[in-house]
Amino acid sequence: MKDLNQIQTFYFVGIGGIGMSALARYFKMQGKAVFGYDKTPTDLTDELIAEGIPVSFIDEISEIQKEVISKENILVVYTPAIPKGNKILNYFVTKDFHIVKRAELLGEVSKNTLCLAVAGTHGKTTTSAILGHLLAECNMPVTAFLGGIAENYNSNFIYKGSEITVVEADEFDRSFLQLRPDIACITSMDADHLDIYGDAAEIENAFRTFAQLVQKEENVFIKRDLPLDGMTVAIEESADYEAQNVKIKDGAYLFDLKTPNGILENLIFHLPGRHNLSNAIMALGMAILAGSPTDCLPKALASFKGVKRRFSYKIKSEELVLIDDYAHHPTEIDALFQAVDEMYPNDHKQIVFQPHLFSRTRDFGEGFAKSLSQFDEVVLLDIYPAREEPIEGITSEWLLNQIDARQKRVVFKSALTEVLLKSKCRIKLLVGAGDIGAEVNKITQKLKNEA
Incomplete structure (x- = not known):
């Protein structure tokens, strides 16, 4: 790849993607000319336009800005989510523009920094957001590229300096193997993306290869039960970094953190769910190893507000609790149920779930059915296809038939509000990675308005 300092113009094909937009913001902040295309306007693309980044929503060559047509000092960046028939991307290919995947660019941006990479089939975004926030609050020179909108910053991009980078190491398409992390963590490695990997053994091999990219074994943080080498993380189980004396007060976790060098006492963490507490321990360990002063970490952790669409409270009252969450894998739905049941053990719970991808629904149909059956009422939307064509026989009705719940149904999005209003469940959850958000x-x- 060319020296990024020599490139003056960047064009992002799929600029509205959460990872792409963070990079677009980074280069705009560096004084570069940034342009992009995406299929559909969103709040995020509206924000990019307001920040001075022109975005087109029509897939026609005529929509490419004249500043981009010249190939000199221009880099075109794309995401694997872009369909093969995309006219704009194919134009850049046929005209021999310098083109890279998002993951390759992220690796180039982070290679001359202290790179902290967060990997795992679940928990990447929350863990990297906590880590970026801890470092920023402790006045560390950090740039963080996040896969979600951090509530503290209302952004997927944190900038406090350029000596340290926090990046999400995405296993999809083996993208994370483009990185060269100095410190890394692996939050989980459940089977997922079987359309890419084929089976669970292959995805485990990919994570193992990723861990080996880190030169020092002691610079890799892993959940205690993973078959990898590194510094172990656990909650009230023996580990190198262990949450001890865990209590819940006013909806927050209170705990002490045992580390190889001592104990941090009286920590407060406001996100529900033991999976989130595990994410926080990962982030604390990485922040400490990166040189963050430990005396500032308790206050920084207590001030973390969360990530949008990760157990986000939309309504929280005596009459109704409405929670929005991005969960799209059975393990994530299990973690979501654990969190909500721990906080509201005596309330009935209704989940609205939009399955994401036909292949994932097919591959994990039994797991989804078991996870969703924990809720009192289950409402399914049609499967969100994303990049896929339909698979014969794989529908939300097919999944519904496997669910054992007191009340269950498939509905159109247009009927959602009515269904939610009619339910007597106090706890309601809107869940999925598609356009339910x-x-x-x-x-x-x-x-x-109806309350």
Whole structure:
């Protein structure tokens, strides 16, 4: 790849993606000319446009800005989520523009920094957001590229300096093997993306290869039960970094953190769910190893507000609790149920779930059915296809038939508000990685109006 300092213009094909937009913001902040295309306007693309980044939503060559047509000192960046038939990307290919995947660019940006990489099939975004926040609050010179919108910053990008980078190491398409991390963690490595890997053994091999990219074994943090070498993390089980004396007070975790060099006492963490507490321990360990002063960490952790669509409270009252979450794998739904049941053990719970990808629904149908059956009421939306064509026989009705719940049904998005209003469950959850997220604010407002 060319020296990034020599490149003056960047064009992002799929700029509205959460990882792509963070890089676009980074280069705009560096004084570069940044342009992009995406299929659909969103709040995120609106923000990019407001920040001075032109975005087109029409897949036609005529929509490419004249500043981009010249090949000199221009880098085109794309994401694997872009369909093969995309006219704009194919134009750049046929005209021999310098083109790279997002993951390759992220590796180039982070290679001359102290790179802290967060990997795992679940928990990447929350862990990297906690880590970026801890370092920023402790005045460390950090740039963080996040896969979600951190509530503290209302952004997927944190900038406090350029000596340290926090990046999400995405296992999809083996993208994380483009990175060269100095410190890394692996939060989980459950089977996922079987359309890419084929089976669980292959995805484990990929994570093992990723861990080996870190030169020092003691610079890799792993959950205690993973078959990898590194510094172990656990909650009230013997580990190198262990949460001890865990209590819940006013919806927050209170705990002490045992580390190889001593104990941090009286930590407060406001995100529900033991999976999130595990993520926080990972982030604390990485921050300490990166040189963050330990005396500032308790206050920094207590001030972390969370990530949008990761157990995000939209309504929290005596009459109704509405939670928005990105969970799209059975393990994530299990963790979500654990969190909500721990906080609201005596309340009935309704989940609205939008399955994401036909292949994932097929591959984990039994797991989804078991996870969803824990809820009192289950409402399914149609499967969100994302990059896929339909698979014969794999539908939300097929999944519904496997679910053992007191009440269950498949509905259209247009009927969601009515279904939610009719339910007597106090705890309601809107869950999935598809376009259900675009419905959340509208539904929230309607429920508030009816309250």
